[in-house]
Amino acid sequence: MFPGTFDPPTNGHLDVIARASAAFDEVIVATGVNQSKQRLFTVEDRVAMLTEIAAPFGNVRVGTFDGLVVDYCRAENAGVIVKGLRTGSDYDYELPMAQMNRRLSGVDTLFVPAAPENAFISSSLVKEIAKLGGPVADFVPPSVHAKLLATL
Template sequence: MKVCIYPGTFDPITHGHLDVLERACRLFDSVIIAIAENRDKKPFFTAEERLNLVNQNIEQFPNASAMVFSGLLIDFAKAQNASVIIRGLRAVSDFEFEFQMANMNRHLGPGIETILVMTKEGYNYTSSSLVKQVAEYGADVSEFVPSNVVKALKAKLG
């Protein structure tokens, strides 16, 4: 069984994330969305809130599941017996960071491949950070995130 890890902070999950997930689910037997605790990024939503928001949006993907992890991604991937890490690329600017991470992960876990996929046109300028930023100013973000995320953002922002 081919297990794939789809890591990120998912703070919050966007339609772009779900696009990458949908494609990963077509390619692999099992896709684990690995939600990084990553306190260094000072997430807007707690790890538990992000897990809940993700779980509400993956019901249509029977081979997908979500888990929170801390520590090195490669250690998490090994613990899950994953053979692949999948990452989405929005723009050329994402490539350099992802390239460095892929090479480090290859060094730490030589049996685990990293696959970089381009996001679907229309999602290439959407990021969780940008969604949060415009939501703080009251902009409608429903085009970029699922409805449960819109509700959660409104509730959190007051």
Template sequence: MKVAVYPGSFDPVTYGHLDIIKRASLMFDEVIVAVMCNSAKTPLFTLDERVKMLEESLKDLDNVRIESFDGLLIDYCNKENIHIVIRGLRAITDFEYELQIAQTNKELSHNKVDTVFLTTSLIYSYLSSSVVKEIASYNGDITPCVPESVADRLYKKFGHK
């Protein structure tokens, strides 16, 4: 059984993330969406809230599982016996950063973990969680960017609607 992990902070999940997850679910027997507890970032949503938003957004995909983890991705992969990491690329600027992380993960795993890059569909190439949060903070229209339930949570966090 081919299992892949798609790690991220998902603060919040966007249609770009969902696009990558749905496409990956067609390529692998199981996709684990691993929500990171990243001490270097201060998320808008709690870890539980981010997991819940993903569960709501992906409830129709039977081969996708949502989990959370803390620490190094390689340690998580070793624990779960995962050898494939999925990463999304929006633009060429993402590639340099993602390539460095992929090479580091490969080295730290002693060549046991490979990274598969999926390019984001063109219609979502402008999307990032940061941009979505900024638009929502000014009560702008984020409905083209995130599912309705995520938009509702974002507006509520910023005291709108």
């Protein structure tokens, strides 16, 4: 299970999806529904974008979750959480969560290091650059880029 906000999905996310797809028989890409957080895109938009970019991978499906990731993993029989790491600070942030998830549920976390060409890409930076009129086409899949420009 590859959880995330995906607001919007980036080329880094797509790379993790592709690599997880090659490593596992089935991958669930799930976007969080947390209503308390302000998002640029609705959950329906994020699901649609993820579904489109994951379409080439026959063993990937898209879902949503609200609450604990491990509860979603249990409900879906997902034994591994996949997380992409761009920097050491991502590792510092993700490691305690991975350890807690394992303690709560027995679900392991697999860290996938970012490909160098994606290591600096984040959804937050993409949104900020796009809002200020900067070029972001190289950082998101084409369909996401079109949706991003139409939304801003």
